[in-house]
Amino acid sequence: MRVSAKADYAVRAAAELAAAGEEGPVKGERLADAQDIPLQFLEHILLELKHHGLIRARRGAKGGYWLAKPADEITIAEIVRAVEGPIAHVQSTPPEDIAYRGSAQHLQEVWIAVRASLRTVLEEVTIADLVSGELPSVVSDLAASPDAWVAR
């Protein structure tokens, strides 16, 4: 139930690419500097994003990375899945494939609801939303409650 450094880094790098927009390929080093991410680690992450078709790259002088799609067509969920794998799996199996016995019968519905609630946030926010700061209302409503900001 935690967010890994990799996922956090990947989203931040994507945001930086979106902000760069049409100004041509952005070097890995610039992304690393802008977001304070270890360069060599970031390169591995960018490679994964590339393999999943979310970004593209060119080598050599004038080389760098750019988004493979418009920023408003890339969701945070896609990025998280690319680097962390499936969301909200239980013991590494998807919740719809689990059968519970006895008193735990209905636990499956709970894990399904957990995944669904994560999706309502992660699949709703695009990189463009993130950069502009205009988050979908589902999300800004959740983040607006003072309760959401306190630890438990």
Next chain:
Amino acid sequence: MRVSAKADYAVRAAAELAAAGEEGPVKGERLADAQDIPLQFLEHILLELKHHGLIRARRGAKGGYWLAKPADEITIAEIVRAVEGPIAHVQSTPPEDIAYRGSAQHLQEVWIAVRASLRTVLEEVTIADLVSGELPSVVSDLAASPDAWVAR
């Protein structure tokens, strides 16, 4: 973003205890059998739940475990926190303590919303709800959508 075996096991054991109700202490072995959980592993988990004040136990013949509070006062969130630690931390720090730079400024709100959405499910469902199958409407609504049951 995954649910560990420990959390899954812990919730299932708690459900079994709730179902046993007033019939006195339940042996670890019976819980393990009923929910198909490795006994020795389960014992460690039950110990953690006990240390967090969620269950109680007595040794010896006629010994066993029982819930420390009424089942409708124990939420799934409490159980998950007891065995997995804080929910939705980013790189092991709570989202409210992270400061993002540049284009990632608003990422903090996103992670806060992620945590809030998890809480709306996990803090709403009690062990009593789970056993009875009458889940809160927030949760059953989420689980009712066919969309929630398909992988991505």
Next chain:
DNA sequence: GCACTCCTGACCAATGAGGTCAGGAAAGTC
């Protein structure tokens, strides 16, 4: 005294997290 059951710490193998290092392979420049 004895059986029963929980309690606890030590241990273990496999995996993931969070990186670093070294070199190779394209792309552009002179």
Next chain:
DNA sequence: GACTTTCCTGACCTCATTGGTCAGGAGTGC
């Protein structure tokens, strides 16, 4: 063609976590 730049890739490293097992100690009830 040589050189520089930048991405690409695999190997490696340390440490913590996951998902357990094992062995024994300590209460409890009869």
